[in-house]
Amino acid sequence: MDASWLDIQLKLERIFYELSQCIEDFDVTFDPEIRTADSRFGDFQVNGVLSFAKKNRKNPRALGEKLLIKAREVEPLTDCALELSGPGFINIRFSSSLLQQWMNYFYNRCDFSQQLQGKTIVIDYSSPNTAKQMHVGHLRSIIIGESIQRILRFCGANVIRDNHIGDWGTQFGILIMAVKRAKVDVFALDMMAALDEFERLYREGVALTQQDERYLAAARQELLLLQHGDDENLKIWEAINRASYHAFEEIYRQMDVTFDHVLGESFYRDKVDSICHELKSLGIAEEDHGALLVFHRDHERFRAQPFLIRKSDGASNYATTDLATVRYRVEVFHADEMIYVTDGRQRDHFQQLFLTVERWFRAKNMPLPRLKHVWFGTVLGADGCAIRTRSGESIKLKQLIDEGIQRAWAIVVEKNPGLLADEQKEIARVIAIGAIKYADLSQNRTSDYVFSWDKMLSFEGNTAPYLLYAIARIHALLRKLDIRENFDEIRFSKIMAPFSTAEELALARELVNFPSVIQQVLDDLRPHYLCTYLFGLASKFSSFYNANRIFGEGREVFEKRLLLCRFVLYVLETGLHLLGIKTLEKM
């Protein structure tokens, strides 16, 4: 066993490929297609023989047989159960000895930091608009973005977290117009009350612009003034942003999220003109009715649907600042890759942005960074309709978190009345935030998200509290052993009693999949793979812990079961950390 075995699936992929190259019936096009197998058949299976044989008009079972004979001679596989099955699958069932070798070798050193070593990745998430409180629609970007950035960092990337706040858009034209019209003294407002007032004024402003074209024109004029550096408008704008940032910070603190940079759209305000000129002179952008547009003639949709990078009144927009942002991140951050975590409705925008950047960078002969849009589904209400931003019914994030903590607290007090009040409060906080995050992360990000208090705050089934509970039980065990202080120094003996019970084996087999799951999350940037895995692991742990005693069956049995518990603890804690969820020793 050596470090190359960390990701067993990957290792098997290499082993079977190399073996196949020693057999004349195979050639370089053979892909072993190692898959985790249904537990009825084994731990992994080689699927690729079937399609290879079909393509080359050969007998899959005959080819499989040859591969199988070779595989039986490969060192750590020698005592594993390998069999040819069905139309030509090769099933591999790990022996207890291989599982224990793996666990001994990787005990406390599952190191993934080589995966993305030397890569600089800018991740753009949360990115709320100022002048409004964050509501439930802002939840997913924060939660998914935070998890993804942790996983990238864990895999060795140089991650730069950039909160690209929307502080320079059209909403300010409307809002400043409304502020001036209502003659509100924005500088006299209390910090806490200010945001509510701005939201009220904004709604008022929107209603006015919809009723009367003159207000719409006035709003555009105010925005233009702001973007051209008008002193009064800048001061109002600053006051609005101060109040917004103050509220954002509180949410981020509760959600355990921090950023390396908070460079809002306004940061790029003096960088947009040169880009418009450049794209125009390169022949990428063209003027039409005074606006500046980019068409992609060879794209079936975007040849007719333009990317608007400057409005006809000369004002910049989202697209303009996004272009400037890409250049800044390449030139200043030296980004190899940029990841945008936003909802799926912005897919067209990002596709157009990426296509435009591609042409732009190519024309200037600059190296193109990888650009990824990690999108997620819409937040829906109980009625199946999208939760509306300005409907007044949208649930504020602050309110959501407070209610979560309140509900968790009630349960903690009921279940553990013996704990100190401060402990109960802290535990409730961890559980509530964890439950909210896990509810979001545990489903495929591209699905729509049905918002439900009950689902988020339920503490049963595939939820954060279930995982936290498994962790708390293991900590309780370690406390009971009274060995927690020097636990890391315990060395498990190389010769250990083999895993024998069904529960031990099932648990050990689940444990060795952790690295493959991390790889899978990395490939697709979908954290729900990790959630599914962790829940399965915790569930197998609970079955094991229920059926197999740690104490009372002798030193050898104790040692192997303790190794399992310790490994489960490591994987659950690491996994939850990667999801951005804090863990507890007691709950």
Add this chain to the structure above:
RNA sequence: GUUCCUGUAGUUUAACGGAUAGAGCAUCGGUCUUCGGAACCGAGAAUCUGGGUUCGAAUCCCAGCAGGAACGCCA
């Protein structure tokens, strides 16, 4: 209208073209004087419709149906 996304048990959902579609909740039944019951074990119940490709399709292709989204001055 054009384009994109999504249709899986009552419900929330999983499944990198692989074998008998896997879970949670709910429902029904069971375990235990518990290394923490916020637990464990078991039962019933599902791939929108119709074609096609494939040794093999929830997954790929085509046509419908249903829901949602984007589409020149919002972000």
